[in-house]
Every structure is written in structure tokens, then in C-alpha cells.
Amino acid sequence: MRELRLHGRGGQGTVVASKLLAVALFLEGRQVQSFPMFGVERRGSPVTAFLRVDDKPIRLRCEIETPDDLIVLDSTLISATDITAGLKPGGRILINSDRAPEDFPQLLERAHVSTVDATGIAVRHGLGGKAQPIVNTAILGAFAADSGLISSRTMCDAIREEVPMLIDANIAAATEAMGAVRHAAMGSVAVREVARA
């Protein structure tokens, strides 16, 4: 079983992202379970969602305490909350950011880190307003390309099936994000600093 946790802010589409990813994985024949952190979501406040995927029926019905992967829809949450709490050593973190993975050295110490400018992509494709872009489909495109968990084509199929409006723009955003991910393996920063010294 692989367990994912998504971190975003109310209005970015975090809960929908977890459902979209569940649908995509289900389309590939996997067993899935996705749910929001049980709270009262408000625009701008931190929102957490969970996803379990397995090849056999999923039994656990409790929150995910030790995820394998993190998807971070808003990079300001990295300093605001302890997003890596419980992350398995050697886990993966995908961050919505226009910066390089090496710019997150503390995260690279304990996990593989990838980044994608999902906000820029969402704005270019007219998803949500400029002040409050809806970045979920862009970051899911990046996740498909980066994680190896799901094919890019199925991710687009799930968007087509589940997203109620602006389907073409959402698929275009996801597709652009697939080609725009930057990845750094765990420990990369240390290696770079050693090279400089």
C-alpha cells in the first residue's frame, strides 16, 4: 500500500485533487481511498487530504500518519506547518513552486524533492483568478510525470471524467505541467555543497 498526503489552502482544490487522483488510479485498476482531513475548510486556511492506493482492498479507515508521498499545493505551508510530519524516510515531496528542488535543502535531507510552477501554469490556462488560481490539475499532471504511480494519459482521462468545467484548459494545464517538473534526489544539496568546497 502506498499512502499520500496532500497539503494546500482552502480554494486551491486540494480535496478535489485527492479525489481526481483516486479516480485516475482506479481507472488503472487499483484499489483507492481518498478523504479530506476532517475539518471545516475555509478559503485560505490550511487544508489536508489523504489518499491510499493498493492492489488489494483497503482496510484501514483512519488518518494517514506516515505517508510515502507528499503533494504540496502551496509552498508557504512549508514554513507555516510541519508538512513533513511522519513522512517515511526516503519519501517523495512534490511542491508547487517556481524555485528549484535544491532551494529546499532541509526537505532534501530526508526526502526526494520535485518542484513545478503549478501556479504559473494555472494562471496561463485561466484556471481560477490570478489572486486565487486553482492549481490542482496542474500539480496532478506533474505528479503523474514525476511519481511513476500513474500514467499521464489516465490522469487526463480522470480530469475529463470528473472536472465539471473548463475541461480542455485543465487538461492543457496538466499536460504542460508534465513537462515542467524539476527533480532532485534525496541528499542532492549535500553533494552539490561538497563539490563547491
Added chain:
Amino acid sequence: MKKVMVGNHAVAWGARLARVEVISAYPITPQTQVVEKLSEMCADGTLAACFIKVESEHSAMAAVIGASATGARTFTASSSHGLLYMHEMLHWAGGGRLPIVMADINRAVGPGWNIWTDQNDSLSQRDTGWVQLYCETNQEVVDTTVMAFKLAEQLNVPVMLMLDGFYLSHTAEPVDIPDQELVDRFLPKREAPYKLDVEHPHAFGALVKPDAYMEMRWLMQEALRKVPQALEAIEKDWMRMFGRSYGAIEAYRAEDAELLLVTSGTVTSTARAVVDARRAAGEKIGVLKVKMFRPFPTTLLRDALSGVARVAVLDRNVSPGHGGIFAEELRSALYDLPAAERPEIFGYVLGLGGRDITPTVIDDVIEQTRTGTVPSRADLWVGVNL
């Protein structure tokens, strides 16, 4: 057709497949997406039902009572304080022998003001004459909603099905939506034996004096006594047509078990995972899921638990001043078993107000039950930080 959906939508799909004719609901908190989805289905024409919006849950139940008395198939949903506000009308539906089906999203009762899951809202309605069925998965929710109508209409008793708030209501997972044509064959249009009909006038809800009231209650009791057998037959049909069944209770890996966890709702799933791990390590342990709380499945439970050494009841509820409600009812059901056959019962109160019940919590419960002396108190509270 398989779809990934949340529990709330699974309920709506069940009601749609049952071709409900009248839905009444109050749409504000603590209401859920159940009626939001149903109103969408009514608006887009996929469900040909009359949707009556009302100003309170009390009126929602009153409206479906009236509609059910005309012979219509009726449905409503509520949660927590909304269900409590229906209380008076729940008695009228039960005593009136009206086959209404409703879904309750189990949420804690305030204060403290809390929208998270526990079972006190529905358990405090246990004496209203409704059948109560607690569901574990979204598949079970769809299937149970349809089966509930068949059960209700066969015996003229109202049926309430329960979903744990968030852990089921807001959790998306794959659901196989039964084929409509098959469901139509399984559940034909309701034929009410007595109904409000201007061509053949009857009076309902008239004064009943002491010479007849008790007989009415006896007949209600007799109808509820027939529920376990009727449900078994209905589930057999469902199994034959759709390949799934659940049971009023379900024993999981209970063969030769020396310790059984008695659960209801979603904690059952997590308990199954814990038991799988312990069975792999050679422990004789299993789960007994109690789906039906009313009528209380006394005979089934006696058969399932007779001779088991220790039983841990996991209650996500409490009767203040007494104990966990499933544990208390179970104690009373097993009291007249021969002493040598009667299990030691450990009653745990946990997970109130949505507190997470993780495998670690269940492991702690198992350890305490396995190694502990028989407790002096009936209610063992888990994880109280005081």
C-alpha cells in the same frame, strides 16, 4: 458500473436506484451532500421524485410521514442535531408502521460543538421503533439503502441506515452501482396495504384508548422480531442477483478465536486489518461486526459469542452514567448463557467526537483485553488525556 464516490453520494445513488417518490429534507448544517446530490438528481430528471424543501428536520420527517401514508416510497437524511430534532416524528413513523427509509450521518452531539463522528445521535433514537443498520463501506451503503426499502415495506417498519461522519460520508472509494433493471426486479413499486386514498377513506393517527394501545405496541414488537429473518432472506436474494451480502452480524476470522473484537461502522475495517496481522503471528483473534442494532440480534450474538473466552466491545458512543451502549446491550443479551459459555466482556469507550481510532489504538485494546484482569468497571475509556 463502477465509480469512485463518497458515502454521501452512495446513499443518494441507493435512493435513486430504489426509485423513491418523495424526498423531504432540511438543507442546512448538519445536513450533508446526501440531499444535495438527490436534489441534483431530481433537477436533472434522473430521479422522478417530488423533493419537498422544509424549514426544519421535524417538518422533513412530518412530510415523509404524510407522503408515506399515501402509499409513496419516501426517503430523507439527516445528522446529529437534525436527527434529534426529528425525535418526536421518529416515534410517529415507528408507531405508524410507515416504511420510511432514512440515512443518518453519525455525528457527535453538542456541546462541545462538534461535527465529527460518533454514534450517540442515532443510538439515542433506539426506542422509536426504527430498524437501525450501521454500515462499514460505501458499497454496503448503496446496497443497504436499496435493501432497506424491501425490508421496510415487507414488514411495515421504518429503517434508518447509519454512516460514520467523514470516515464514510466524505471518503471516496470504488462502488459498484447495481444495474437499474435488476434493482427494479428486486424491488418493485411499493404496494401499501393501507393508505390515505380519497376513493377509499381511512383515518390514521386517531385516539387509541387503553383497550387497544397495548395491542398496537405488541404488533409493532412482533414486526420487529421478524426483521432478522426477513433481512436474511432479502440478503440471500441480493446475493443471488448482485453477488454481495453483509448479514445482521458478521464474524470475521472468528473460527477458534479466544478473543473477539465487537465493532460497528468503519472501525470494523481497521479492526480487520489489525486482526489479519495478529492472525499472521498466530494469535487466535477475530472480529464480530454488529450491523443491526435494532432489533438487537440477541440470538445471533449468543450463537456467535458462546464459548469465546474474552470479548472487547468497541463503542464509539456512551450512555452517560452507564457505559458504551453496544457493550451494555451485549451484556444483557449474554446474561443467561451458562456461566461456562459466557465470555468476559471488556467494554471500551473510544473515538468519541471523531477522535481517530488507529491500528495502534486497537492494538492497545487487544493487549488490555488479553492480559488484563476482568475490569471492575463496565466502561473502560481509551485515550482520555486528563
